[in-house]
Amino acid sequence: MFKKYGLLVWLTFLLAGGFIFTSVAGYLTSKNTLQQSLAEQTLPITGDNVYSEIQKDILRPVFASSLMAHDTFVRDWMLNGEEDQELITKYLKEVKIKNNAVTSFLVSNQTLHYYHADGLLKTIKEGEPRDVWFYRVKNLKADYETNVDVDLANHDAVTIFVNYRIKDYQGQFLGVTGIGLTLDTLRQLIDSYQKRFARRIMFADASGKIMLAGSGHSLKAQRLQEVPGLNTVTPAILANKKSQSLHLEYAGEKGTVLLNSRFLPELGWHLLVEQELDTELRPVQNMLLVNIAISAGITLTIAIIMLFMVRRYQQRLERSASTDALTGLLNRQAFDFVFKAAILDAERSRQPMCAVLLDIDFFKKVNDKHGHLVGDHVLKEIAAIARRSLRESDVLCRWGGEEFLILLKNCTLEKATSIAENLRGTIEGNDFSRTTDLLKTRMNVTVSMGVAQCKENESEDSVFERADQALYQAKENGRNSVYFAE
Numbered sequence: 001m002f003k004k005y006g007l008l009v010w011l012t013f014l015l016a017g018g019f020i021f022t023s024v025a026g027y028l029t030s031k032n033t034l035q036q037s038l039a040e041q042t043l044p045i046t047g048d049n050v051y052s053e054i055q056k057d058i059l060r061p062v063f064a065s066s067l068m069a070h071d072t073f074v075r076d077w078m079l080n081g082e083e084d085q086e087l088i089t090k091y092l093k094e095v096k097i098k099n100n101a102v103t104s105f106l107v108s109n110q111t112l113h114y115y116h117a118d119g120l121l122k123t124i125k126e127g128e129p130r131d132v133w134f135y136r137v138k139n140l141k142a143d144y145e146t147n148v149d150v151d152l153a154n155h156d157a158v159t160i161f162v163n164y165r166i167k168d169y170q171g172q173f174l175g176v177t178g179i180g181l182t183l184d185t186l187r188q189l190i191d192s193y194q195k196r197f198a199r200r201i202m203f204a205d206a207s208g209k210i211m212l213a214g215s216g217h218s219l220k221a222q223r224l225q226e227v228p229g230l231n232t233v234t235p236a237i238l239a240n241k242k243s244q245s246l247h248l249e250y251a252g253e254k255g256t257v258l259l260n261s262r263f264l265p266e267l268g269w270h271l272l273v274e275q276e277l278d279t280e281l282r283p284v285q286n287m288l289l290v291n292i293a294i295s296a297g298i299t300l301t302i303a304i305i306m307l308f309m310v311r312r313y314q315q316r317l318e319r320s321a322s323t324d325a326l327t328g329l330l331n332r333q334a335f336d337f338v339f340k341a342a343i344l345d346a347e348r349s350r351q352p353m354c355a356v357l358l359d360i361d362f363f364k365k366v367n368d369k370h371g372h373l374v375g376d377h378v379l380k381e382i383a384a385i386a387r388r389s390l391r392e393s394d395v396l397c398r399w400g401g402e403e404f405l406i407l408l409k410n411c412t413l414e415k416a417t418s419i420a421e422n423l424r425g426t427i428e429g430n431d432f433s434r435t436t437d438l439l440k441t442r443m444n445v446t447v448s449m450g451v452a453q454c455k456e457n458e459s460e461d462s463v464f465e466r467a468d469q470a471l472y473q474a475k476e477n478g479r480n481s482v483y484f485a486e
């Protein structure tokens, strides 16, 4: 089977291999290009976009707080003993509205009063845990800090405060001022970034504490060091104190994650933009599967078409090698095999078998008078008559030009002679013009036959020789007759 269809199998493998190779090569190229463009362009650009939005939305309060801390009105009001509280309340209200903030505040180092947009909120105390931030900022080396905390003045909403140090004209610490944004507003902002850019965005402080993350972030982790996979690249993220972006990769829970990190010096935070490679690759992977399915379909269709063609071609070859093209009967070569098998069969079953040699009388004259096409028609018609007159098990073969050989299985000499006689009579009575347009008037043809019964252990040549002699006798004795060999 493999030998017969070997070429077909190889061609199918070659075709399928070619398709798979080009599909996989295309996939790998797309994957590399995608990975490279994510790492080198898409994620850094997203980082840049987020950063510029951050500058607009978060750094604005830093600048506003800086302006408050450097405002001569604020400093003078504090240096003059914080007399008219209405003035500072009005000022803070104005700043809050102008900056669209949830709170604006000022805490005096002198009186420890905490002012906000609605007036005096409270007096802070050194041991109070909620007021620890003030003493931290008081001792701060930098001008300001950003701090995520609950806002007492705003129903304890989680708020990001910008705490800016106020100094007098000699540089002495006067107090702290600034504004605050609720974290919810920021989180919404990040969510809108995430939706817009379809990536995960989070902020972590210098120690790795996750300060802000969109709704996709698992709230279980409080620090970068606790996020599986991300913890492997956390040291590199935290070590990056330059504003240039850093490209990293780590194995996340759902596959490779590409990460772009940059340090925001204004906040002292690290901005992380992440993308799951698999999510981006899914359309390319789907395309690969579609390609492979189409390739498999094409390969299968071509293989089936080729299989049918090869089978038809082989059948035609086998048929043309064993049959006579004109009459459709077995040819002499094929008959040899059939005869050998039949004679063995007859000997085994001890059944008689006869060979009949049939020759058309004066066939040359038919050709000469009516032409070769009519001669061919006569040959085909005689083959058809013989096939119709004989049993299915009898073998019919075109022996030569106008000679036919018939093998009658399980048949005695007497019976064979009678069958041959019937066939001769049928042919004699046949009007060959009925089945062709080549002849306009009735035409009859006669045949002569020689019959011989196969003897035990007799060779093929010997049987045909005896049948031929009987045929010769029929020809000699006037043709249109059946003779048998003793």
Ligand SMILES: Nc1nc2c(ncn2[C@@H]2O[C@H](COP(=O)(O)OP(=O)(O)OP(=O)(O)O)[C@@H](O)[C@H]2O)c(=O)[nH]1
Pocket (backbone or CB within 6 Å): 326, 359, 360, 361, 362, 363, 364, 365, 367, 371, 372, 373, 374, 375, 376, 379, 400, 401, 402, 475, 479
């Ligand atoms: N049309 C046609 N003629 C063929 C074919 N094969 C052989 N012949 C012709 O058959 C004729 C046989 O002629 P002969 O051997 O002289 O025998 P015959 O004319 O039948 O005379 P007898 O056998 O003595 O009755 C030749 O003219 C061959 O050319 C064939 O396939 N088609």
